[in-house]
Amino acid sequence: MGRSHSRLLVPIMSAAMLMLAACGGGSGGSGSGTQGSAAPGEKIKLTVGLFGDFGFKPLYEEFKKTHPNVEIEERQAAFADHHTNLAARIATGAGAADVEAIEVGYISSFTAQPDKFVNLKDYGAADRQKDYLDWKWQQGLSKDGQTIVGLGTDVGGLAMCYRTDLFKEAGLPTDREEVAKLWPTWEQYIETGKKFTEKAPRGAKFFDGPGEIMRAIVGQASVGVYDAQDNIVVGTNPEVKRAWDLSVQMIQDGLSAKIGAFTPEWNTGFAKGSFATVICPAWMTAYIQDQAKNAAGKWDIAAVPGGSGNSGGTHLTVPKQGKHPKEAAELVMFLTTPENQAKVFKAIGNFPSIPALYDQPDIQNFKKDFFNNAPVGKIFSDAARNLKPQHLGPKEGDVRTAIGNGLTRIEQGKQTPEQSWEQVLKDVAKIK
Structure with a gap:
């Protein structure tokens, strides 16, 4: 989530703790991610690794309408633990969730390892480039620009x-x-x-x-x-x-x-x-x-x-070690659509990384009673437009x-x- 969560005060775990964390479970094994998609009608489970509540739970139910064979399990961890454990699990090739959220302060350490992630380009993600703020799109690419490691959810x-x-x-x-x-x-x-x-x-x-x-x-x-x-x-x-x-x-x-x-x-x-x-x-x-x-x-x-x-701001990625890369990639594509980014903003406040949304009346005029009826849609639209990447x-x-x-x-x-x-x-x- 836009969760700025590159926390300056996050404690650093020892190498021993990293390796211990790597033993934690995920739905994937240590495979290379070459496994195919599920067989027709096969019941499968996708795990989604997040740091906090991203407002995705209602969207999972929408996704399941077109993927009735898919069960989705969300795993939430503290910000620091999530990224520390993910680094260990990517390094060891085991234990990562099918879909993993990565905050902006850490994304470049993972885009430097494109061989460990499914290239979302293989599932049509390249067509989404036109939707995004250019700098947000670039953050999710490998250094050579050939691998789409992650699709952005929000900006901070x-x-x-x-x-x-x-x-x-x-x-x-x-x-x-x-x-x-x-x-x-x-x-x-x-x-x-x-x-x-x-x-x-x-x-x-x-x-x-x-x-x-x-x-x-x-x-x-x-x-x-x-x-x-x-x-x-x-x-x-x-x-x-x-x-x-x-x-x-x-x-x-x-x-x-x-x-x-x-x-x-x-x-x-x-x-x-x-x-x-x-x-x-x-x-x-x-x-x-x-x-x-x-x-x-x-x-x-x-x-x-x-x-x-x-x-802050986050990208969703698909580690190669998962058993169902096709369904996981489709879930990432679904969760990051302009329509769903707008829904998440209105539900919990994570601001979209899709600039075409900023002038839409339901975003521009959106207010929050809790904040003295502040025009949060206008405030954060203006902030996003003025960003210097x-x-x-x-x-x-x-x-x-x-x-x-x-x-x-x-x-x-x-x-x-x-x-x-x-x-x-x-x-x-x-x-x-």
Whole structure:
């Protein structure tokens, strides 16, 4: 799901744990994926590996109307576990699901292994290129462009979600247009955070934690943690250092609740109103709605500082080790149609990667009561149109984890910003 889930604070599993995870089950064996499709009338089961709820369950029932012999089992895992386990299962040739979701921060490490995946081109996917945002389509291709490894589900065009009740208590405006005027830049976001802190309600901080903030700032640059030649440029790209310095300043100014994204503490923070703002790709709206059930109408959505950016988005792939590549590929094709991407957006918030949908009235005019009737269709259509695509390297997720760990060390008082930055540079230098 647009789930930005290239989490900066994701722990890295040891090699031993990776191999243990590889022993987990999948519907496929260790075969090469050369098995044919099911025989007429043969009952088969397809497994779908996801990280969280993608809103697919109603679509499975639609798919089964044209594939009555297919049973679909969905397997959900935590974001970090999903990608770590998938890497091990692809490496060992066993245990992967028939269909596997891969988030944008990890997709390039898998498109670098096209021999391990079914080429969706063999099942007509090339005809879908015209539907997609060009950069989203390119992300799912092997480096030589000959293999369609994955078809995109959603994109994570950025906005900023905020608690209107906490803003009001702190003496700040609550109207989304007025709120957006508070922070056209990240520097002004920090100044707004200081004003919030002066009168903040008891127990509330300005934002959750610096990991997603840093990711958003880096994501707005033309070049991120990798250059176009797949060189890690964390130490030489001034945009990365700027994002780091801004994130550190936010920590030092006491604006952070020191809560890592996608942790149990984060979920509790949503429920208790522990922070007033959170980086908000489209998919985040469903997450907030699920975790902050008691806050309907108290959340709203404004433009993100810097004006645009992307955080998250996913592709669906078919590992070769599955027993039913034809049916699995047909399921991927079905789940990613424009019609079904629109249904998923309206159901849970994952924003389509199909630009022709953005001007359709049912998308453009779509609003969410939970977010104070915010025009989420227009907000995220505008965000998606303004995206500046950024090259993602093969170990994007690992690099971001190293940076996020560095920010955590500062928050926990274990290192000074200077010490932590030096360790970040040493840690990313070891990533190959």
